[in-house]
Amino acid sequence: MSDGMNHATEYDRQLALAAAFIEQHDDFLVVSHIQPDGDAASSTYATGWMLTQLGKSFTLINEGAMPSKFSFLKQSETCLELKDHPSDRLYKAVISVDCADFSRIGRVSTLFDEDVQLLNIDHHPTNDYFGTCHLLKFDAAATVQILYDLALYMKLKPTVTFGEYIYTGLLTDTGGFRYSNASPEVLQIGASLLALGVQGSDIAEQVLERMTYPQIVLLQKALSTLSFAYDRRIAWLAVSLDDLALTGASSEDLDGLVNYPRNVEGVEVGMLFKEKAPGVIKVSLRSSGHVDVAAIAQSIGGGGHVRASGCTVYGTLEDAVVKMIQEVGSKLI
Numbered sequence: 001m002s003d004g005m006n007h008a009t010e011y012d013r014q015l016a017l018a019a020a021f022i023e024q025h026d027d028f029l030v031v032s033h034i035q036p037d038g039d040a041a042s043s044t045y046a047t048g049w050m051l052t053q054l055g056k057s058f059t060l061i062n063e064g065a066m067p068s069k070f071s072f073l074k075q076s077e078t079c080l081e082l083k084d085h086p087s088d089r090l091y092k093a094v095i096s097v098d099c100a101d102f103s104r105i106g107r108v109s110t111l112f113d114e115d116v117q118l119l120n121i122d123h124h125p126t127n128d129y130f131g132t133c134h135l136l137k138f139d140a141a142a143t144v145q146i147l148y149d150l151a152l153y154m155k156l157k158p159t160v161t162f163g164e165y166i167y168t169g170l171l172t173d174t175g176g177f178r179y180s181n182a183s184p185e186v187l188q189i190g191a192s193l194l195a196l197g198v199q200g201s202d203i204a205e206q207v208l209e210r211m212t213y214p215q216i217v218l219l220q221k222a223l224s225t226l227s228f229a230y231d232r233r234i235a236w237l238a239v240s241l242d243d244l245a246l247t248g249a250s251s252e253d254l255d256g257l258v259n260y261p262r263n264v265e266g267v268e269v270g271m272l273f274k275e276k277a278p279g280v281i282k283v284s285l286r287s288s289g290h291v292d293v294a295a296i297a298q299s300i301g302g303g304g305h306v307r308a309s310g311c312t313v314y315g316t317l318e319d320a321v322v323k324m325i326q327e328v329g330s331k332l333i
Helices: 003-024 038-053 102-111 143-153 160-173 184-196 200-209 213-223 241-247 293-298 317-329
Strands: 028-032 058-062 091-097 112-122 133-136 227-229 234-239 269-277 280-287 308-314
Touching (some): 003 112, 003 133, 028 038, 038 058, 038 143, 058 102, 102 112, 112 143, 133 143, 213 234, 234 317, 280 293, 280 317, 293 308, 293 317
Parallel strands (some): 091 112, 112 133, 234 269
Antiparallel strands (some): 269 280, 280 308
């Protein structure tokens, strides 16, 4: 039996176990990772749609707010922030989507019963297999791709609403179908969703093209910090708390900034340093393909994909820059 057949068989087995998990439980808590992106938001709503079709009760939640750019998606108004949920209401059945490790769930884990049963659905190669049931496909472009497979496996008939969730997650995690993860399978799913009636160009305009005024002012400020190392093979931007305050930008306005240093000709790794709190620096890494930034991030307690990952460094912005240049520089060939 070929490795491909073994892989397909294992994925089919996980689909069956995930379907059984959902069928056997009720009253779910559905959570994605902290600071959700397009795939995390869309996966949350897609899971809610599936549970609705199956007649299950559920609560959609995140530690913070979902980015406003995804508010056009139906069900977005039903996703709670942790601060708006009763702290004494615990759940025995949880579905986590797009979380590479348990810590990415954040403080929502305080709502889990001590005997919680958790279904972990994810596509990050750095996933550490947390939870009691796993549906993991590391060559999937996005977690929504796995949920699409699960919906079909459970014989649920996709609607335009469900299609919008899947299309949005695929669109954002493939960079508008430009990245190497935009496989034939992904494009076939996208085509089937367009045939279903999903307005792909409208979604692309909403989530990829449109910028807020604070976002463009923040971009202007961030680009003034553009710096290089290792003969311009490494490039980075830095955004401080003062920058966010001065521009009136929010954390979601940082989305996509890391692509500017990465897209400079000759750059192998682009980074964005974001001061989240005094002494806490979030680092986003993007690779042109020669450097495995997932391995770098994982060595510092983060994770992600070979070409896109993130981690947290403690200290000043300057400390974080020095540390990460050293880490990335040591991996350059």
